[in-house]
Amino acid sequence: MELWFTEYQNNKLAYGYKISKHLHSEQTKFQRLDVVDTEQFGRMLILDGIVMTTIEDEFVYHEMISHVPLITHPNPKKVAVIGGGDGGAIREIIKHPSIEEAHLIEIDGRVIENSKKYLPEIACALDDPKVTIFVEDGIEFIKKNKNTYDVIMVDSTDPIGPAVGLFKKEFYQSVYDALKEDGLFVAQTESPFLNKDIIKPTYQAISEVFPITRLYLATIPTYPGFLWSFSMGSKKYKPEDADLSRAEAIASDTKYYNPEIHRSAFALPNFVRDLI
Ligand code: AG3
Structure with a gap:
């Protein structure tokens, strides 16, 4: 089974990343925080469903x-x-x-x-x-x-x-x-x-x-x-x-x-x- 993370920009555009591992997920006092390993860009930090940073770029x-x-x-x-x-x-x-x-x-x-x-x-x-x-x-x-x-x-x-x-x-x-x-x-x-x-x-x-x-x-x-x-x-x-x-x-x-x-x-x- 393939696992994909999707960042939705609006109701017309979304970017998808193939995930090899979902390492962490939590609701902090301020936002939802996820850490995943993507196949294309390596490890990625996501806040409230929005890509913050990846190891590759x-x-x-x-x-x-x-x-x-x-x-x-x-x-x-x-x-x-x-x-x-x-x-x-x-x-x-x-x-x-x-x-x-x-x-x-x-x-x-x-x-x-x-x-x-x-x-x-x-x-x-x-x-x-x-x-x-x-x-x-x-x-x-x-x-x-x-x-x-x-x-x-x-x-x-x-x-x-x-x-x-x-x-x-x-x-x-x-x-x-x-x-x-x-x-x-x-x-x-x-x-x-x-x-x-x-x-x-x-x-x-x-x-x-x-x-x-x-x-x-x-x-x-x-x-x-x-x-x-x-x-x-x-x-x-x-x-x-x-x-x-x-x-x-x-x-x-x-x-x-x-x-x-x-x-x-x-x-x-x-x-x-x-x-x-
Ligand atoms: N600051 C976040 C930039 C916004 C990215 N927006 C998006 N993916 N929709 C980056 C934090 C890195 N230190």
Whole structure:
């Protein structure tokens, strides 16, 4: 008998993955959490029926949400990840020699515990001495911190359930206040093919709060629409002015990100330009 996992996008589109093993399933305080082994993409973490990450393609997302902002900022020392309990962004962050402190603010401690157990390749840096984990609501946490971080990354789920507030202008204002005077932030902002209704207002809200706003893209085969967007809000630094010799240095330890990708990720197709 064949076992398949289906991620439903809406009532018109679904993606299916052949499963070799269903390793774990639980209802946490916040969401349903599943870990499966897929034949195509290896082990997969699923929250509320939505693919969060897989062993085969996680590097694209985690490198792009981390290295693009960390190279845009000339000297990031203190950073925060909101969400991202699997630890993939943290693993990339601590590759940067300038980093002194990385804070992970994840609302659901069970995501962290299950990632450590089932996805050690992704969660491997969560015990690094530079990392502090806060199992808290990121929206409330960020309000308590003013003028604190060089870079903030919002590694959220889709804007449903606990992540809804992470796509709102009030949250971006708190992120602005939590950043130092030359700080910048990046959020994952969904698919230009399937989530036009999300990208447009989200980008608009970020540009009302930050003087510099940019959208960049990467190809992620297990996210719907495959072409995925990230939005950056910055107080001072522009990604096109980044010192790409630092990108070259980090690229000895990446599978996707390099100086050419840093530049080309900001090249937008016309239909995406029209969205923002
Ligand atoms: N953040 C989730 C991206 C959203 C994926 N959406 C979807 N499959 N419909 C990724 C968490 C990885 N750290």
